[in-house]
Amino acid sequence: MSPALETKGLGMRYGRAWALRDCSVRLPAGSVIALVGPNGAGKTTFLQLVTGLLRPTEGTVEVFGQDARDGSAEALARVGFVAQEHPLYQGFSVADLLRMGRSLNLRWDQPLAERRLDELGIPLAKRAGALSGGQQAQVTLALALAKRPALLVLDEPLANLDPIARRDFMRTVMAAVAEDEITVLLSSHVIADLEAVCDWLMLLKDGRLQLAGEIEDVLADHRMLTGPRTDDEPAVPGLVRATHSDRHTDLLVRAGTDRPELHPTWRSHPVGLEELILAYLERPTEIAR
Numbered sequence: 605m606s607p608a609l610e611t612k613g614l615g616m617r618y619g620r621a622w623a624l625r626d627c628s629v630r631l632p633a634g635s636v637i638a639l640v641g642p643n644g645a646g647k648t649t650f651l652q653l654v655t656g657l658l659r660p661t662e663g664t665v666e667v668f669g670q671d672a673r674d675g676s677a678e679a680l681a682r683v684g685f686v687a688q689e690h691p692l693y694q695g696f697s698v699a700d701l702l703r704m705g706r707s708l709n710l711r712w713d714q715p716l717a718e719r720r721l722d723e724l725g726i727p728l729a730k731r732a733g734a735l736s737g738g739q740q741a742q743v744t745l746a747l748a749l750a751k752r753p754a755l756l757v758l759d760e761p762l763a764n765l766d767p768i769a770r771r772d773f774m775r776t777v778m779a780a781v782a783e784d785e786i787t788v789l790l791s792s793h794v795i796a797d798l799e800a801v802c803d804w805l806m807l808l809k810d811g812r813l814q815l816a817g818e819i820e821d822v823l824a825d826h827r828m829l830t831g832p833r834t835d836d837e838p839a840v841p842g843l844v845r846a847t848h849s850d851r852h853t854d855l856l857v858r859a860g861t862d863r864p865e866l867h868p869t870w871r872s873h874p875v876g877l878e879e880l881i882l883a884y885l886e887r888p889t890e891i892a893r
């Protein structure tokens with residue numbers, strides 16, 4: 605499938621410190637991509653490079669084949685961005701925000717935005733500052749979707765939302781995906797919420813890409829091996845991380861299914877997404893191959 609987004613050797617340095625380094629990835633159009641990583645991993649930096657808000661120190665980033673650095677009106681029109689914390693002018697009414705969106709954007713679907721807000725029971729006359737956190741998040745999402753973007757970029761959209769607001773927010777995103785076949789790239793720490801909606805995973809740590817792929821393939825490519833406790837680090841090919849309990853050792857391994865070279869008493873079982881992500885986040889940073 606043709607990529608929605610392609611980066612090659614992408615890097616960003618703030619002063620002398622690299623926030624992102626050597627990031628090469630192709631993200632397919634039509635997918636819903638989870639960007640995960642601990643605090644300071646470089647997620648916001650990556651998203652701001654994709655949306656053209658930052659210029660890379662090195663490397664390239666293309667959105668639907670167009671250089672994200674050129675900042676043209678057409679390029680900007682194809683990308684909807686919801687920044688962290690859902691910033692809105694607090695003194696503006698929702699209607700004012702829609703009016704502003706209409707005058708600032710090349711393409712603007714006012715009926716779509718009004719319909720979405722009506723379905724959510726968010727009154728147009730209300731001031732943004734008088735809305736709940738969940739409603740403010742929905743307003744920023746409605747503004748981003750009114751551009752009818754081909755790529756929707758969401759930076760930690762679920763932070764500070766209660767479980768119901770998180771569910772409602774993701775429902776709105778998924779309804780837009782179903783209606784318009786848009787590509788969605790979202791960063792989050794809430795892995796459980798991502799699992800239900802994302803089909804692609806991109807994992808960053810210490811500014812380095814650790815893992816990228818279709819979630820189904822990534823999970824199929826890993827196994828958890830459980831056996832008697834061994835205190836020495838086992839020399840298993842493809843070992844991602846070893847963890848030890850009183851009596852057992854668990855080895856997360858990559859590539860292939862079973863490991864015949866291990867003792868036959870070792871049991872092999874599939875791994876869940878959260879378990880896999882945590883194992884990658886907890887191991888020392890490696891440069892992605």
Ligand SMILES: Nc1ncnc2c1ncn2[C@@H]1O[C@H](COP(=O)(O)OP(=O)(O)OP(=O)(O)O)[C@@H](O)[C@H]1O
Binds near residue numbers: 642644645647650
């Ligand atoms: N404007 C800036 N000036 C200097 N350093 C910055 C700037 N923005 C980010 N950084 C640094 O770059 C690194 C990556 O930050 P970034 O915000 O991209 O990470 P993140 O994965 O989004 O983190 P979080 O989950 O906490 O939002 C961090 O070490 C951060 O301190």
